[in-house]
Amino acid sequence: MINYIRCEAIMNLAGIVEVIPHLAERAYSVLKGLLLNKPYYNEDVKYAAAVSLINIISVRSFDKASYKQVNRLIKIIDLHRTQNFDKDLYLEIDAKTA
Numbered sequence: 001m002i003n004y005i006r007c008e009a010i011m012n013l014a015g016i017v018e019v020i021p022h023l024a025e026r027a028y029s030v031l032k033g034l035l036l037n038k039p040y041y042n043e044d045v046k047y048a049a050a051v052s053l054i055n056i057i058s059v060r061s062f063d064k065a066s067y068k069q070v071n072r073l074i075k076i077i078d079l080h081r082t083q084n085f086d087k088d089l090y091l092e093i094d095a096k097t098a
Contacts, residue, residue, distance in 0.1 A: 003042055003044055003045055006041075006045050006048070007044055007045055007047075007048040008048075010030075010031075010034065010045065010048040010049050010052050011048050011051060011052055011055075012052075013027045013030065013031070013052045013055075013056060014027075014052055014055030014056045014058070014059050015055075015059075017056050017059060017060055018059040018060070021060060024056065024060055027052075027056055028056075031049045031052060031053055031056075032072070034046060034049040035049050035050070054092055
């Protein structure tokens with residue numbers, strides 16, 4: 001149940017960033033923490049974090065400095081992809097950041 005609540009909260013980050021754009025930095029920080037803490041969070045939570053990143057990319061316009069942060073998270077997700085991370089999700093992220 002707790003992972004379900006975490007996943008739902010994570011999935012709503014894009015909506016929050018869309019309404020309050022200055023929270024994008026904090027959202028990146030939260031997503032990065034979720035993706036890096038492999039032993040603590042299960043794959044559902046990490047999947048939700050990756051989907052949330054896609055949604056944030058979709059709702060927020062980025063300047064050059066912001067792409068650096070997004071690319072860092074993409075690299076983290078790529079590391080997880082090589083460890084059985086969802087390939088379709090990776091391809092979707094890759095297409096939106098190309």
